[in-house]
Amino acid sequence: MSRLEQASNSVAQRTKKITRALVKARKNLLEQENLQTGGSKLYLRGTFISFEEASQRLQIRIEGDHYYYPLSDYYGSWIPRPNSPVIITRMATNNKEIAIQGFDRQGLSIPYSEILALEVRSVDDRNGVIAAYSDEIGFFQINLPESIIEKGAIVPGKMQLFRRVTAIPKTFLIPHHCNNTSRNPLDIYRMTR
């Protein structure tokens, strides 16, 4: 009897040891999955701080320091609220362009911005205003920043693609450049719809 008891007790102790080892191993596995491997990263984590309408710049804190990005780097459909997380990457196709993805405070990602096709009807350089037409909105007036007027990026009588970003009460239209030059941009627009 006593030998049986001893044997069974030893078995119990061994099982305890093994369970501890299992728990440790499981923890290690879970931790190792979260580790970033090597020196290469896919993205930077940051927190969004503020958005200025006049200069259209985003202020983002990364690793304790502040950085400024133009609005054209942002790819969400609306602007996140202050102190919410943000992820910054480079575009996979073109390794130079920066892309910023915003998140809610709950951690849900902000959806990708809609693409609008606009036809510019007339340009007022003095007042900085365009009359434009789109299928969704109809005729409406758009205000231009001065830097765009100087560049002459907008041509009347031509359809162009824009990303729409809402920052109530304003909505911003960011010129959207397609990499596929062979296709007509309008075809891509229809495909996206």
Added chain:
Amino acid sequence: MPAEKIPNNLTIDLNSIPEVNPDYFVGPILPEEHGAFHDNTESNFESVVEEKSNAQNNEEIALWQSGLDSIQQFIESPTNENDPRVMDILEESTNNLASLGDEAEDLVSTANEGQRLRLEKLQHELRFGLQNTDLPFSNLKKSEVQPTALWFEYDPINSQYMRNFQVCLDMLGSGPHQNNEMDDFQKHFGEYESALSTAIKLKEELEKCNINPSQLVRTPMQRKGWLILAFGDSNKPYKLEIELTIQGMKQAYLKHKDVLEQLNSDENKYPPYTKPLVEDVAKFHKELRCSIEEIPTTLSSEQKQVLQKFLPALDEFYKDRIDAIVGNECYVPLAGRLKQVQEAVFKSRSLATILEASKDLDQTMQRLYLLHWVAESLIKAVINEKQHLHPLTKKGEPVYHVTAGSGLYSIRKNTSPLLNSLEDMQGAITFRNEIAHKGLVWAPEDFKVHIKNYEQGIDILSQHFSISLAEVSPEIESKRFDKRPHMKKMHEKLQQEFGIDINLAQKYARKLLENSLSDYLSFETNPEALEQKTKLIHKFIENGEFLNTEYGVTHGVLKNKLLKNLDSIDLSGIKIKADLRNKKDPHGLSAYLIAKLINKAKAEEFDEEYKKLSQIINNILGK
């Protein structure tokens, strides 16, 4: 089942059965009987033998039977199979084994999944991953960002409400004190108290139009104002973030308690080794949830104490970053925005470039530290040129003992027009010093004020003494020596008393100098010990040979001073072995030996120390 576990082929070991003493039934064989045994007839003999053998057999059979019976009982007893204790134990063990097996299977599957995921991630990162140079930090400064997007407004009727609501939130967030930025608002709405009532009205009207007013919040100020509207308190959600950061501070403090207490307790002590601390603070700084400048907005008294204790660690961290920017030795490499500043400084080494580059850092603690460093080096440059401003300086000597505060005070004293104009700068310097050394808890708006004061003061100084900032270049200093003022004093003493070139000493006999300096400082309180120490140091350092040549330490010092008293040893062997041991600093071993001598040498133990040294050297040489 238990019955199956017992093996079928039972073999009984006879040894296991207890032996019985044969004397018990035969009795001792006496010499008289022995004689009778031979003398008696055969019948007698046989009868005796039969009796004995019968008795033996009976006894043996009884014994056998008893043993077998016990074994049979053990095997056949019904209690053995149905004993509840055994059953319980066996059931437990089987259950445990089953659960173990399940867990192991789970774990193997998770491990396989994990490895698969990791492989996928690795492949993905290898395809699209970014190296450290390609990380998407933006190179743009604050003023360089240009608007590129077109914009239009939704409803011109509602948009006025929205704008006014945002201005109200700004007003609420900035607090009751008046700002210049709020002038437009004050024309429309008046004072702070009316902002609350107007904000509540506007909020109701926006909700009528199916517009969520929380979407209008876009800056930290507006967020504060929104929190005041929603909760009546601007600090509620900040509290969690700040609590988490202060918990991190607590952990770091407990980890590096000794170093942190040494840093601020006595200034005369030798500065401790702070590399692990700085590295930990850098990690902590990366994972911060709110900026450091905003931390003291809501703090309980206990949390304030934690912050005050942690401040010297932050001080060390920022100093290390400044070292990295300037090009000194540093513990943590830079990344991102500060690396850009560093590159700008490396291109043209002057204070003007540092001032320009610091404008990218906004109103942060880092910028305050940079400006303080710029001010300090400018003040040193001023005093170097005009020695009458400071009583202790002499021409041609480097200005080690001057700090920013004391230097600026003496300059203000000796030049009457600057006495009042540089008062703000003096205040800024005291502000920074109290944060670093006295545990001052700041308000987030203080940085704005004092950074302005620093910049104005630097302008005034450079204009008054006609020193162009582009010409003044930052000095490169080694980390552990020239950092603190008391170390600089020691350097001066060493220079005056022993006539050493400290730059040469740092190059060739750095370990020796550090150790001797540390002892020099630690014995400073005892005058007698100090005398002995100074004599020793004088002996070792007086001879200039080891300073001039790279291997001079081994030859000059060991040959002339130490090895005369020891048995004869080949010096070439020592030299070669020292080189082999650590190639990076060839004088390492001998310097280590000498430093050991200086460390432990007192007047009484001096002879013993020589013996130990000789033993060590003999061991190295293999004698």
